[in-house]
Amino acid sequence: MQVEPVQAFNRKTNWFLGILPLILLAGIIFGIVKWGTGVEEQQAAPIEVLNIERILLTNEGFEVKVLNSGPEKLTIAQIVVDGAFWNATFSPSPVIERFGRATVYIPYPWVEGDLHEIKLITENSLIFVGEVPAAMKTPVADVNRFLQYSLIGFYVGVIPVGLGLLWYPYMRRFSSKGIQAVLAFTVGLLFFLAIDTIQEGLELGALAPGTFQGTGLVWFGAVLSFLFLLAVDQSNTKKSKMIRDNEKAVSYKIAGGIGLHNLGEGLAIGAAFASGEAALGTFLIIGFTLHNITEGIGIAAPLLKTQPTFRTFLTLAILGGAPAILGTWIGGFVFNQTLAALFFGIGAGAIAQVIYVILKMIMRDAKAIGAPSVSWLNFSSVTLGIVLMYVTALLVNF
Template identity: 40%
Template sequence: MHPRLWFSLLLPPLMLGLALLWFQMTQPLEWLGVSPPPLEELTVERTIIDDDGLALKVRAGGSEPMRIAQVQVDGAYWRFHQEPAGELSRGQAAWLQIPYPWVEDELHEVTLVTGTGVTFGHTIEVAEPTPQPSIEQLSGYGVLGLFVGVLPVALGMCLLPALQHAGARGFQFTLALTLGLLAFLLVDTLEAGLELAAEAASLFQGPALVWLTALVAFLALLGVGRRHGLPPEGRILAWYIALGIGLHNLGEGLAIGGAFAAGAGALGTFLVIGFTLHNLTEGVAIAAPLTRLSIPAWMWVGLVALAGLPAVLGTWLGAYAFAPHWSALFLGLGAGAILQVCVEVADYLRRTAVAEAMSPVSGISVLGVTAGVGIMYATALLVQV
């Protein structure tokens, strides 16, 4: 590359950096008599409850370094130990160890007081011992992930032989049903991602993180899928659907594992059954592009694993290393992948309808999309975390 071209590329960011450095060093706002007060912000990212008391992972997000001076639990000041000690700069995280005699199944209110007197509250809705990593615990969360991820996808895929005997109208209905299922999953994934983004420290810009991650994932997958100029269909489309559902199930597993670890999954068996029923149609969505094809057994297993096993990984990460910004990031990826699949399924539905001399927007298509959304909505009523 010509040196002049390099110079033209590097000059704008270099000058911008110098301008920002000058602004920081000279503080021109002081010339106007303006002295903005330092902003303090503190976010509790994780709570661990054990025999030693309470442990909170906090992250500072203010404009200036801040110091945690006091801790209140249920209205009483309590001693605590901070690791690492000292002031917290913007973006820095620390653990607060509070030897408080918590009561199981009770609500506890924690208030963090900074050196300037600003308070930040954190509520422990239901005090439950945080699970400690062990073979038994890993196995239990693994079985939970299998139930909510792998089992329903496998059962849905078992409907493939029945779908393969459907005629042209049945095939169109199945594709439309898949589109409705995925459309609901897209909205559900975005909603869950934005909800978790609101719990993350503001410096991560959670909502923007979800939307931008979804956009990047959508464009990247769309570019890869159409790199040869042809839209994916058949087996390739099934793999893309499985990938999108797998990313969704990863985020779902993170939320489930975090909820159970925090004691919010007290509904236990009812919760697992609800998610299993809710995810049953995911296998149907994967099978839809395969209804006119025969697939080997290894591909059937691979599709089920790609769509379902991320739920197992999600429950493990959610139970032992939950962080709202990471969960929001993964759900953003899932939303982008599902959006790409929605576009491809809609295009595939249009092309197959034209090939069969049918209208892409026929009564059977509208019925299929409506049924897909309705089924997902009805089964979602069973899911309470």
């Protein structure tokens, strides 16, 4: 008759033992905050970190968006524009709490096309600098501008991916070894995209506020997205009964991974136009369009043994290319380095998981026809994919 009370007592004991270390840890932290560490050292210099997130140009002057990512609150005491002290107003206040944001309104007669330098000086005489490389009024998020950016994203993403998919009827004529070579070519394309996505993410992460660990977010996003997609694959293995469905799913995943990469390309184009570098933006449009046409080949490769419908191809083109439209919107209107770094990491992880799946397909098909997985033809195809992406990427970088 005493079994149930004993079990209840044991459950309460287990809960207490589970939370006891947390209670003790909270007590230690409270003691450190309340009474200090016992080491009395005078701080050599104030620790202040002010991140200039965005500089908007209006008819009245500059609007500077700032973030206090330092350990303590800070006060912006003076503003210097192009070497001269300048008046400014603050919203909500020049005193910014930790992780707080503020907008600095500077009435300044900027000159279109000129370089302008803005210095924010804190109460402790620390200086934080922001630059406007080529002054141009910041685009307003109206219907006309949204449509213009949408058209740019369509040119860069949907059209080249769709053109690449048009090679599907030609590739259907290939033998089993030829289809393997196309899959290996896809691995080369995706491998380059994965490396490129990681590199771009790390560059953006380095520009993000240090407290958010932008470069770490790239790796966290990559690893977690890879494992998440792997878990989804393994959970669906028992449910999937047809190989054809698996191959179609692989094409969708390739399109999704490439779509995340194209989102980053849209970010670069939108940011270029928003900062007044229209010539650079136009150059990026041409370069990315030529660069992305090969992506359609990679998306179509897993479907060579199936009979996809026109609707499937249309969906794949939109999934792989349309994110460039979203990226152009974000880059042109509300660019954020921290979130961009995370998106790049997620995209790289998705691409890496697709590479893993395609490699398994190549090994499965090679075993079925009694051929080596890493034949000279497959090796040459992987190399060709990497080289082709590298050469077309030069059109963007130079």
